[in-house]
Amino acid sequence: MLGIVGTIPEQNFPLHCGTAHLDGDHILIEDESIAINRGTPAMIAAAAETLSYMGKPHPFCYLVGDIGNGVGCKNLYKYLTDHIADTALKTLALHYFQPDLGLFKQMLTAIKAMPGPPILIADAGFMYVAKMGGDASSFDLFTPDAGELAYLADEKAPHPFYTRGFILHEENLVPDLIQKAYQHNNAANYLLVKGATDYIASKSGIIAQIDSPSEEVLEAIGGTGDTLTGIVSALIASGMDIESASAKAAKVNRIAGFLAKPTAATQVYDIIKEIPRALDEVLRSGEEGKGW
Amino acid sequence: MLKIFRKKRAKSGQSKQDRGILVFENTTEVIKAENILTAGGWSIEVKGPPPEIRSGCDLVIEFPLIEELSIIRELSEVNIKPVQVVPVTSVLLEPVDLLHEKEYGKYLMVRAANMKITVDKETQLIVNVSGGGCPDVPYLAEQMVNKHLDSAPHPRDVGYTLCAYALQIAYERVVKLCLV
Numbered sequence: 001m002l003g004i005v006g007t008i009p010e011q012n013f014p015l016h017c018g019t020a021h022l023d024g025d026h027i028l029i030e031d032e033s034i035a036i037n038r039g040t041p042a043m044i045a046a047a048a049e050t051l052s053y054m055g056k057p058h059p060f061c062y063l064v065g066d067i068g069n070g071v072g073c074k075n076l077y078k079y080l081t082d083h084i085a086d087t088a089l090k091t092l093a094l095h096y097f098q099p100d101l102g103l104f105k106q107m108l109t110a111i112k113a114m115p116g117p118p119i120l121i122a123d124a125g126f127m128y129v130a131k132m133g134g135d136a137s138s139f140d141l142f143t144p145d146a147g148e149l150a151y152l153a154d155e156k157a158p159h160p161f162y163t164r165g166f167i168l169h170e171e172n173l174v175p176d177l178i179q180k181a182y183q184h185n186n187a188a189n190y191l192l193v194k195g196a197t198d199y200i201a202s203k204s205g206i207i208a209q210i211d212s213p214s215e216e217v218l219e220a221i222g223g224t225g226d227t228l229t230g231i232v233s234a235l236i237a238s239g240m241d242i243e244s245a246s247a248k249a250a251k252v253n254r255i256a257g258f259l260a261k262p263t264a265a266t267q268v269y270d271i272i273k274e275i276p277r278a279l280d281e282v283l284r285s286g287e288e289g290k291g292w
Numbered sequence: 293m294l295k296i297f298r299k300k301r302a303k304s305g306q307s308k309q310d311r312g313i314l315v316f317e318n319t320t321e322v323i324k325a326e327n328i329l330t331a332g333g334w335s336i337e338v339k340g341p342p343p344e345i346r347s348g349c350d351l352v353i354e355f356p357l358i359e360e361l362s363i364i365r366e367l368s369e370v371n372i373k374p375v376q377v378v379p380v381t382s383v384l385l386e387p388v389d390l391l392h393e394k395e396y397g398k399y400l401m402v403r404a405a406n407m408k409i410t411v412d413k414e415t416q417l418i419v420n421v422s423g424g425g426c427p428d429v430p431y432l433a434e435q436m437v438n439k440h441l442d443s444a445p446h447p448r449d450v451g452y453t454l455c456a457y458a459l460q461i462a463y464e465r466v467v468k469l470c471l472v
Contacts, residue, residue: 009431038422039430068428068452069320096427098453099348124425129348147406147423157385158350160406160425161454162340165390168405219394220401220410222422222433264399264410265419 001088002047002059002237003118004230005080005126006040006095007072013065015075017083019058022048025269029061038223040095042268043123046230047093047237049275050252053283054238060087070098077103081110091237092118093229094126099159104129108138119236122188123229131186132158139188141242143229145219146174146195152187153180174199175206190242192232194225198250200243207243210250213258213292221257223268228253231275252278255292312357313384314367315345315376320452322351325372327448332366334359338457340385345376351454354384388458391465400469404462407455409436411466416441426453441467 004020013032020029027034027044036045040063047059062080066072077100084092084107092111104126111117121141122130130136131152144152147168151160153176154167167177174193178201181187190207193199196219197211218224232249236242253271255278260271281292316322322338329336334355341352355363357379367373388405395401399419401410407429410420417440421433428451436444447459 007427007430009427009434037430038433039427041430066427067431068426068456070318070427070452073427096425096430098427099425101346101348125427126425128425132346132348145406145423147403148425151406158340158343158346159454161388161458162385163388163405164386165388168388168390217396217399220396220399220408220420220422222420222430222437224422264396264401265412 001057001090002051002233003062003087003089003092004040004044004047004059004095004233005062005076005092005097006043007066007097008034008041008063009039009067010065011067013063013072015064015072015079017062018060020044020048020061021058029063036269036272038226038268040226042223042272043093043095043226043230045272046227046275047234049272050231050234050279051238053276053279054234056234056238059234060089066098068098070100073098074100074103077107081107084110085114089118091121091233093121093123093233095124095226095229097125097129099125099129099132101129101133105133105135108135112138119242121229121233121236123225128159134185136186136188141190141192141232141236141246142188143192143194143225143232145193145225149174149177149181149193153177155184155186178206190246192228192246192250194228195219198254200246200250208247210247210254213254215254215257215262217262217264217266218257220264221262221266221268221271224253224257224271227256227268227272227275248282251282251292255281310357311354311380312360313339313341313378313380314353314355314363314374315341315378316374318452319351319454319457321372322353323448323457325353325367328367328370328372329353329355329363334363338387340387342382342384351457352384354380388461391462393465393469400466402462402465404465405458407458407462409459409462409466411441411470413470416470418444421459424455424459426455428452429455432456432459441471
C-alpha cells in the first residue's frame, strides 16, 4: 500500500489517518472533503488516479492542517513516530511539511525500525529537512525542481532560501548540479528532476532524459510538480522499479499537461483529470508513449 | 531625539565584529521583529543562523551589538522577545538574491530560490504561485491567486516560513516590473 504524509492548508483541519478516495475535484478522507488544488491534495489526487488505473488499493494518507506555523506538523511528526509501524506500507511518500530536524530524525528512526521498511520518497519540505539533517541517503527517491536541485547541490545551504547565487546561476547545468548533490551525499538513491527536460539520475549518473511533449508553461502552474510526485509514488507502490516508474511518470505528467491545453493561468485539477488518459498512452500495450 | 541619533550612528559605524544576532522562536517572530526594526530605522539584516543554533526553517536578525538594549526595549514594547541574543562569531548565510524571470506571452513568472509567482501583465492579476515545500505555500497560493498585485496580501504578512520569505522577494520583483 502507498502511504502519503502531508499537510492541508487550513489551520483547523485535524489530524487524519485513513484511505483517501477521489470524489470529482475533492478528496474524501474519513469524514473530511478536501478541495484539490496544489500541494499535498494535488499529489494525493494524482496518486489516487494512478493507483485506480493500476487496479491497486487507494492511498493511505496521514494529513494535518498547517498554514506554516508548524503546530499541526509537530503533532503529526509525533503521531508518526509512535504509529507509523501500525500500517503495512510498501511505499511511503513524504510531502509538504514544516522542516524540524529533531522531530524528523525521531520519525525517520521509527520508519527505519519498521519490519520491512517501505521505499521512501521525499519531495518539498520533507526533502529539505532530509538534506538539512544529512539523511538524504536514507531515501530512495527525491523529486526536486531546478531551484531545489541547486539547494541539494549546495553543501552549505540548510534551506533553498540560502542557496548561494553562484550555484543558482542559470549557467549551472542540471547534470553538473546532480553530480554536486551526489558528491556531497545530499541526494537520494535516485533523483527525478522536474523541468523543461526531466532527468532521472543515480549516483552513477544520468539514467534517462524526457523532454516531450513540451509545454513550457507547466513550470508556472502550481501543483504540476506535486502531480509528478504522486504519479511516480503510485507507480512504485504498484510494483514498478524506481527507474522505470520515474521515466514513465515523467512522460505521463507531460502528456497530461499537454492534453489539458494549458496556459500559465491553468489550475492543476485540469491536468489531474487527464492523468488516466495519459497513463493509457504510456502504459497500454507496452508502447510507453512512443508516439509522443 | 537621542534614539534617532543613536540609530544613525549605528548605521554608519558597523563592522562584523560588533554585530550580534537575535534568535527567535519561529520565522513569524523574525518577520514581525524585522518589520518593527526596519520601520524604526535600525540597521539590521535578516540572515541564516550559524549551524550550532539551526533547527529547521530558520532566520535570525543581525544587528549592531552596541544597540542591544535599545533594540530589545523597542521589541518588548510590542511583546516580541528573542529567545537568544549572541555575538556574531562566524559568517552568516545570506538570503537568496538571484532571481530568474521568464515570460510566457502575456504572463510573467519570477522565481526566487524555490518559489515562483506568475502574473498576467495585462490585468496584473496573480494567476499562479508554485514551488516551495513548507506548509504555508499552498495557503499563500490560496490567499494570493486571482488577486490584483495591488490588493494581494504580502507573503511576509501572512506567511510563516523561509518559503514565504522567498516568495516575498519574488513578489517584490514582480511588483517592481509590473507596477512601478
